[in-house]
Amino acid sequence: MKVNLLILLFACSAGIALAQPHGQEAGYAVRQTELKQEPYSDAATTGTLPERAPVKIVSRQGGWLKIESASGAGWVRMLAIRTGATEGAGGDSGLKQLFNVARSGSSGTAVATGVRGLDREQIRNAQPNAAELGRMAQFAASEADAERFANGAGLAAQAIDYLPAQQPGSAGPAGQ
């Protein structure tokens, strides 16, 4: 634990160069859903995950999660799963008071608070920083910059309509 804490503190001080151990998230099914052999809707169905079944999330691809469960392993639709199922499982470790660092839930993400920052009090006390606003403007990208970036990455623009607001009493999710 001590070693972990040191690693956490070091990672925090290294800023965003923080390796995220995202493997092994826990979750549960919010509804009965099909287990697929591959992360595609037309892949073979290998079983059924019952509602409220606990799962271990192994990996992700697009809208699919690779999971392990008592009903078997396979791919399920991401939105059929919710994380953070266990109430109270991740209570305050006490480290927060000691070191101002908290370790978060099953994602293992480190969250630290400092003197400066975006807590309620810190925002209340904040004074506008015009110099930093000027610095921000220096990094602005033009439309041409953005197009170049997208072309380089092979990002293809798509024409897609916005999703309708949900109507009360309308049918539930279309996907299983």
Added chain:
Amino acid sequence: MISRAAIAAGSVLLAALAAASTPAAAQFRFDLNRIIDTAKNIGKASTEISEPQEVEIGKQYAAVLLGAAPLVPDPALQRYVNTLGRWVALHAERPALAWQFGVLDSDNVNAFATPGGFVLITKGLLATMRSEAELANVLAHEVSHVVKKHHLNAIRKGAGMQAGMNILGDFVAQGSRNPEITSRLVSGMKEVMLRGLDKDDELEADRMGVVIAARSGYDPYGLPAVLQTLSAMNPQDSGLALMFATHPAPGARLDALDTAMGTRLERYAASARVSAEFGRVTRRK
């Protein structure tokens, strides 16, 4: 996601009203008396805020956030987020705004938009992300707040709308030349930041954000993935407190996206791409 303290023109007003609990309350009450004369038509007043005025208000707002936490001193990172953000913003309704994006040097997990096209996310939120698609989706959510001027809605719901519109009007008329007006504007903005936007506006920004991300060629499931990360985090973390207080719970947002998305956007996930920049700039494998 995330927060948004977006406001546009008028958010300020909210402040005004919210100010009943501040030392400035007396002043606001005084303002109320003359507002009734000057702002007879609130709806009209709110639509009369020009784009340059909206941008000016957004700048003041962004300056407050930057006063709470400066930018991460990493030009490559800031430039990357601007380029990606600009690309995403090109696929929403206000592509010609002078969009600016930034990563705040704070370990709190949050993101903010301000009127006129300013979007800030924290280093803490970025650190939880697995991919460029997740970042693109969060930026798209923030862009949605800006294009929909969600701060105005927040103001409309407040009892002190007139007072707020008045401050806004004063600011628009006199600009940042008048320090007293600017300071009232700033305290109003802070109230909006601390209160958050309307819950339905957050859900709307989620629904719009996934579509804007997909239009930009990104996997629209980046937003649900971020919400699953947030949902798995300990809500007692102090770094999450403000975001959780100003947004619907991540699980509720996932439920709403589940209903809205269904399988409609699945095919865009399959064809999605990412740049090689995310891993490099955030120094991750």
